[in-house]
Amino acid sequence: xxxxxxxxxxxxxxxxxxxxxxxxxxxxxxxxxxxxxxxxxxxxxxxxxxxxxxxxxxxxxxxxxxxxxxxxxxxxxxxxxxxxxxxxxxxxxxxxxxxxxxxxxxxxxxxxxxxxxxxxxxxxxxxxxxxxxxxxxxxxxxxxxxxxxxxxxxxxxxxxxxxxxxxxxxxxxxxxxxxxxxxxxxxxxxxxxxxxxxxxxxxxxxxxxxxxxxxxxxxxxxxxxxxxxxxxxxxxxxxxxxxxxxxxxxxxxxxxxxxxxxxxxxxxxxxxxxxxxxxxxxxxxxxxxxxxxxxxxxxxxxxxxxxxxxxxxxxxxxxxxxxxxxxxxxxxxxxxxxxxxxxxxxxxxxxxxxxxxxxxxxxxxxxxxxxxxxxxxxxxxxxxxxxxxxxxxxxxxxxxxxxxxxxxxxxxxxxxxxxxxxxxxxxxxxxxxxxxxxxxxxxxxxxxxxxxxxxxxxxxxxxxxxxxxxxxxxxxxxxxxxxxxxxxxxxxxxxxxxxxxxxxxxxxxxxxxxxxxxxxxxxxxxxxxxxxxxxxxxxxxxxxxxxxxxxxxxxxxxxxxxxxxxxxxxxxxxxxxxxxxxxxxxxxxxxxxxxxxxxxxxxxxxxxxxxxxxxxx
Amino acid sequence: xxxxxxxxxxxxxxxxxxxxxxxxxxxxxxxxxxxxxxxxxxxxxxxxxxxxxxxxxxxxxxxxxxxxxxxxxxxxxxxxxxxxxxxxxxxxxxxxxxxxxxxxxxxxxxxxxxxxxxxxxxxxxxxxxxxxxxxxxxxxxxxxxxxxxxxxxxxxxxxxxxxxxxxxxxxxxxxxxxxxxxxxxxxxxxxxxxxxxxxxxxxxxxxx
Numbered sequence: 001x002x003x004x005x006x007x008x009x010x011x012x013x014x015x016x017x018x019x020x021x022x023x024x025x026x027x028x029x030x031x032x033x034x035x036x037x038x039x040x041x042x043x044x045x046x047x048x049x050x051x052x053x054x055x056x057x058x059x060x061x062x063x064x065x066x067x068x069x070x071x072x073x074x075x076x077x078x079x080x081x082x083x084x085x086x087x088x089x090x091x092x093x094x095x096x097x098x099x100x101x102x103x104x105x106x107x108x109x110x111x112x113x114x115x116x117x118x119x120x121x122x123x124x125x126x127x128x129x130x131x132x133x134x135x136x137x138x139x140x141x142x143x144x145x146x147x148x149x150x151x152x153x154x155x156x157x158x159x160x161x162x163x164x165x166x167x168x169x170x171x172x173x174x175x176x177x178x179x180x181x182x183x184x185x186x187x188x189x190x191x192x193x194x195x196x197x198x199x200x201x202x203x204x205x206x207x208x209x210x211x212x213x214x215x216x217x218x219x220x221x222x223x224x225x226x227x228x229x230x231x232x233x234x235x236x237x238x239x240x241x242x243x244x245x246x247x248x249x250x251x252x253x254x255x256x257x258x259x260x261x262x263x264x265x266x267x268x269x270x271x272x273x274x275x276x277x278x279x280x281x282x283x284x285x286x287x288x289x290x291x292x293x294x295x296x297x298x299x300x301x302x303x304x305x306x307x308x309x310x311x312x313x314x315x316x317x318x319x320x321x322x323x324x325x326x327x328x329x330x331x332x333x334x335x336x337x338x339x340x341x342x343x344x345x346x347x348x349x350x351x352x353x354x355x356x357x358x359x360x361x362x363x364x365x366x367x368x369x370x371x372x373x374x375x376x377x378x379x380x381x382x383x384x385x386x387x388x389x390x391x392x393x394x395x396x397x398x399x400x401x402x403x404x405x406x407x408x409x410x411x412x413x414x415x416x417x418x419x420x421x422x423x424x425x426x427x428x429x430x431x432x433x434x435x436x437x438x439x440x441x442x443x444x445x446x447x448x449x450x451x452x453x454x455x456x457x458x459x460x461x462x463x464x465x466x467x468x469x470x471x472x473x474x475x476x477x478x479x480x481x482x483x484x485x486x487x488x489x490x491x492x493x494x495x496x497x498x499x500x501x502x503x504x505x506x507x508x509x510x511x512x513x514x515x516x517x518x519x520x521x522x523x524x525x526x527x528x529x530x531x532x533x534x535x536x537x538x539x540x541x542x543x544x545x546x547x548x549x550x551x552x553x554x555x556x557x558x559x560x561x562x563x564x565x566x567x568x569x570x571x572x573x574x575x576x577x578x579x580x581x582x583x584x585x586x587x588x589x590x591x592x593x594x595x596x597x598x599x600x601x602x603x604x605x606x607x608x609x610x611x612x613x614x615x616x617x
Numbered sequence: 618x619x620x621x622x623x624x625x626x627x628x629x630x631x632x633x634x635x636x637x638x639x640x641x642x643x644x645x646x647x648x649x650x651x652x653x654x655x656x657x658x659x660x661x662x663x664x665x666x667x668x669x670x671x672x673x674x675x676x677x678x679x680x681x682x683x684x685x686x687x688x689x690x691x692x693x694x695x696x697x698x699x700x701x702x703x704x705x706x707x708x709x710x711x712x713x714x715x716x717x718x719x720x721x722x723x724x725x726x727x728x729x730x731x732x733x734x735x736x737x738x739x740x741x742x743x744x745x746x747x748x749x750x751x752x753x754x755x756x757x758x759x760x761x762x763x764x765x766x767x768x769x770x771x772x773x774x775x776x777x778x779x780x781x782x783x784x785x786x787x788x789x790x791x792x793x794x795x796x797x798x799x800x801x802x803x804x805x806x807x808x809x810x811x812x813x814x815x816x817x818x819x820x821x822x823x824x825x
Contacts, residue, residue: 021697025663042637045674048722070697130642288627290645356641363641366674370667 005384006030008096010083010112012059013037014364015102015126017049018373020076024067026377029074032096035060036082040325046366084111084452086468090507093119098383100376101125104362106151110420110450111506113138113146117421118507122383126372130363133372133396137379137411140421142388148415153448158526163193164236165246166344169337173357176336177322180228181329183209185309185320195232221306222254222261225299229253229339249343257299257339278312280304280331281351289351293335295342302335324359333358371396375406419449419533425498425511430486430529432493432516437464438482443527449510451503458499461491467504486514628652632725636676652678655745659683659735659762660752661711663695664780668750670698673719679727680719681746682712683735684753740765748774756819763790763815777815790814 007028009016012035023031037059039050049066050059058080067076081087084107093099093115101123103109109125116123116138123138125146138145161167162174183192196207208227211220233251237243254261276282280301286293293301305328309317313328322329334354341348355361375394382390392408401407417424428444437456441464445454456464463481465474486493493499495516502509512531520528628636628648640648654677658665661684673680688709693699698718712730719728733742735751736758743749743765751759759777766773767790775790790812797805 025695025697041634044723045636045639045676048670048674051721052724069700070693072701289633290627352640361638361641364638365642366639366671370671 003027003029005097006095007032007380008093008099009033009102010099010108011035011102011104012049012063012078013043013102013104014046014366014369015128015372015376016059017047017063018366018369019100019102019376020049020063020067022373022377024071024074026381031075032077032079033060033063034079034081034083034088035063036080046364046369048366083108086505088115089505090115090118093121096121098380099123100380102373102376103127106153107450110147110151111452114420114450114503114506114508116140117145124376124379124383126376128364128368128372128396130365131368131396131398133368134394135372135375135379136393137383137391139383139388139391141414143391143411144414145418145421147420148412148418156526158523159193160522164242166340166346167246169341169346169349169354170357172337172340172344172346173333173354175340176333177358180336181320181322181333184224184306185317185329188318194228195235217307217310218261218303220310221303224306225254225302228336229343233343247345249345252295252339252343254299257295258303261300261303277327278308279327280308280335281327283308289355292348292350293338295339295348298335298338298342298348301331302339305332305335322358324355324361330355330358368396371406417533419510420508423510424533425513426531426533427515428499428512428529428531429515429517429520431518431520432486432495432497432514433518434485435528436483436485437489440486440529441482444512444529444531445501448531449501451501451506451508453503453505455502455504456499457502458489458491458493458497463489463491632676635723635725639675648676652676654747655679655681656748656750657681657683657731657743657746658750658752659738660754661686661715662753662780664778664785665750665752666696666698666715668778669715669719670722673722673726673728676723677726679729681729681731682716682719683731683733684711685732685734686711688714736761738762738765740768743773744769744771746773747771748776750776750778752778759788760815760819766790767792767814775815788815788818 005028007023007030009019009023009031010033012020012033016033016035020031020033035058038056039047039054039059039062041052041055043059044050044052047059049063054062058078060078060080064076064078067074083103096119099112099116099121101109101112103112104127113123113125117140120140122140123146125136125138127134136146137143157171157174161171162179166172166175179192179194182190183194194209196209209224215223229252231251233249237248237251281287281289283304284297284300286297286301308328309320309332320329322333324330330351334349334351337354337358338348340346349357356363375396379391379394382388391411393411395407395409397405397407399405414421416422419426428440430440441454441456445451445456453467454464455462455466464478470478481489493514495514497514499512499514500509501512513533520530626649628640628645632648632652633640636648656672656677656679658669658680661669661682669680669682688699688711692711692714693701696715698715700718710730716728716730720726735754738761743762749762749766751762754762754777763775763777766775772792772794774792775788777788779786791810792812794810794812796808796810798808799805
């Protein structure tokens, strides 16, 4: 079956390279590959189809060329594009016998899931993080779709935790990245929650972060340092209520951390080579990214990085966005986060660790990807042979459970209350008098429901549409509607109103019933609205794993970055908990721990724990 | 390149950049030990080339390939390391044919062909390596090599792998192996494992 099959691979990265290799060796000869990314150095430890000389080039194209070197006669069409582009519509998907995902983000996965459902093409999903991985099969009507089990969305933190009461290092990173770095080097027109007022009335400026005319760079740097780590903390301390049950932060001033710096004037460090990327670490002779710097060292790095931005990269100031591959930005954010952490009694971290948090870096090795790629092809062949009784969801573990490192589990039937594949209506709690249509579209329709180009209707009135090809007056009308509160839309939205939301490209339509509510908890419900109704079929709630490496670093003050999150853990934890239920001496909460293997190796297919869910016939 | 580095030496900037994602999995110390390790692979086939790819990408100190069988058409169909544009079959050994591609995967790793016959590998020879992987060899050869690994004072890890159709097997002998196990919410604990030699283990096979 493989020779004749037409296969679509989405993603040519860690899993993609291994998968393309395995498909080629397995006799597949008609393959399309889509990937929007270009090659980076950090890819080369596992994306073996790429070389150092390829850095900057398209992954899809280079992967294709590399495969053709050892399999010159197969057909590979490579697309350097985003799978969410309009060209990859339902008709495009219909030409394939199976779709294989090797993606690294939830958003694209949901999009592909919907297109596969619409095109009625089977989908084999996968994901890896470090030593963990999984492969799942999704066939419309026969198994759950990818979204039948709600997937956790990237974590965001309440604004007050970031601005006033951090308790974890990640809070300090978010502050350093989204507030301080953004304020100093990013778009000046963006809203920012940093306190811009100075202590005395002597300064006529509105914004203490602005550099005075002819202000010496050293002085400017030190002034900012004292303001954010000293003054702002003192201001926060004035509010007794906040600190009743919390450790009080310590203000930090330059005169205490770097007494010698205060006396210096002018730029004294010799930043020799103009061709090399400016680096505060390099200037200061700090060579080990794994080392945890002292408060003094962090302070030096901060001041030095600050100065280097102004001295060497002035043109970029005002436009900079944090990028984990920007060494100077990473140094700045690490140092700033560490100084703040010190104030709040939070342990300091090395640049290496800080970079991982700030950049949402997913740890990865070649071997897991190779294993998962093999499993994907095995499932793909079953799908092509319509061998549905043997479809398996396979979990690749770090430690054996019941003597197995690879755990196969039978797929579940579709969830009858899945709004994606079973068209169940949803419920939205929202204050219709105060919430604008724009907020509902951004926070719920695009973000939670994952629609790309949504259309919103109330009864037969179209209140919003997204996409190209809109008439000028239509577009203007929609723009106006976005700014209106729900109750004041042309077709008013009040308690009990039903919204119909659609995305043509994804061929997804869903209803949202509105429930008006006035009060929302700022900490637990920071969005000011709550979506419910699509329920997981199992009793257990999926816990977001505290060890999740991919903790997102965006405060709720900003839109989330395209975060790379842990694909394998949440769903896997739930399934493993079920499997381990029947074993008495097994600690079900430590799903990935070594289990005593003096028990017999039982076949999972006969596991009674699975009987409570309907299995595939 | 690769091989010897002092225990105090840090990874180079190049290594840190290349190995960033995997260092986040197994840590810097493991990466340093990996870069000092010398691996021998006897028998170049579909299974062992997967291993070779992975260990080279990971940045092992050196990899030596021992397989003087001449490349055939069959080899080409199962091997992604042998390019089609260079006429290899009928001319090169399997080890030679795969060597260049592997070097390409990671220029920081020393990859070389080891000339010799696996059934004649003696004690002195195995001593050059920290890890030996054997495939496509007779049981007698595997026993001989495993035995030699065990005779040395340094622990030479021994792996034998075979794959046929959809079945595979792997035999592992790390002799006495100690490692640190992370405990949830606590200090890492020292663990000890004792492996049986192939000689001891093979008797179980007869009775299966």
